Amino acid sequence: MKILVCISCVPDTTSKINFNNNNTEFDNSQIQYVINPNDEFGLTRAIWFKENDGAEVDVISVGLDNSDQILRKALAIGADRGFRINQEALDSFQVAKLLSNHIANNNYDLVIAGRESIDYNGGMVPGIIAEILNFNYVTNCIGLEIIDKSAKIKREIEGGIETLHCKLPLIIGAQKGLVEESDLKIPNMRGIMQARQKPYEIIEDKTEEIKTKTLRFEKPESDKEIKLVSPDNLDELIHYLHNEAKVI
């Protein structure tokens, strides 16, 4: 089985979000970049397929050279080959189109992406790839088993869990639950050394498929004044919620 894990390089979840240049650019000074958490759950599941079923695992990202360290980490965790498409990621259609070009040439049985990136939160890339390449697609994926080119998938739905099945090829949008947080792998020294020897290719490709443009950013209104209520006067809280906030 051949697996591709699509990885987005995102600011660490604890990052303070600020903007530069009259709020038109993300301020990346003092930002630590990490593998998008949803992608990392997917990567770990892929490595299990490698360990248990002998799958081959490729990792790919669309981005400039600051993505290299993230892909190297994925190789150190256990992926076999790395690819970076050398374009700045500007829009979901563009990213999905570039990834589709690579997937179309490489006969993957399974493509794993995250449910969404924690920076742009578009959640579109895997679905666009699925539609371009005519793959089955399941997002909010919290369980995946594959036997003889047939997949059994669990997905989170509102108020429950749905179990589905289909033939490969399949693309999923991974999220927590596909593997647990405690299952995530930390690269060890041996992995890091091996990663240096693994194939790593920079792909020059581009597309004109850009449908959106981010013009400017703004931050939500800053801290508001809190009203403190004494634990001995809970009627006051109910009064506020009913008469002032009008939410009960």
Next chain:
Amino acid sequence: MSILVFIESNKNEIKKSSFESLSYAKKLSKLISSDVIALTINCSEFTPLGDFGPDKIISIKDKKLELFNAHNYADVISNVSKSVSAKNIIISDSINCKYLASLLSVKLNAAFVSNVVSIPNSTKPFIVKRSTFSNKAFCEIEINSEIKILSISKNSIGLNKSRSEPIILNSEINFNESGLASESIKVSSGSVSIEDADVVVSAGRGLKGPENWNIIEDLAKTLNAATACSKPVSDMGWRPHSEHVGQTGKPVSTNLYIAIGISGAVQHLAGVSSSKVKVVINTDPEAPFFKIADYGIVGDAFEVVPKLNQKLKAFKAENN
């Protein structure tokens, strides 16, 4: 030119978020002088839709569409959209809508912009505001495609009634049946889902153990609320992942969010920031959640929560 609104329903019950999508479409229709068409799938109760002003309802009934399947639904919406030459397609930010939207965007060669929080501040060029960086910021997006799909962030626009007498068209649509099949659906027992809830009661490590969640569940029951939790709580297995609220869990944009024994890591605060009213109950007055909450109680959850529940029960009994 038409605006098409996909209406989500379950056994003839239309989801509240679909009324919000309709409210959005109606506002948009005034900016670009379009008619508003509501699309229902296997729904027979149209009366509530008339409160939100659609000009037309296209009703599709098909046994093969009884269970949601993103591929099939995207194909249906795409075919309907082409038949009415819709230029704008409005959906909610629900799990299923976002799932089908990316498929739909390719079929229609449309841009899809999710988490939209306002009506366009310009229609030529078409510019909308959406939330980004997991609710830590907003951005303005210019959309350059002719056809646009927008998913509306819950509670961002609100419901806006405008009465109409829509024409109802029963329509038959062919679609390609997907090879992806549903085997079973397991519904979480007897609870309100976080996505649908107007009130969410959420608790963290301050509760000390899963055996203490009865006070949270009791309060949630009184408020007809969904229960949620912080990341450590779901990581420790005290509560299911589906309840984890935050950057790697789910965002909550509800009317009332009550955080109990949650100190408020930045990832959690980001996840709840679009909720309208936030209440915090915590023993530690320095807990970061106090900085973003509207109302706060410095106190022990084990004393405050049962007492608050009693008082709310009395209040509800009096006011209903």
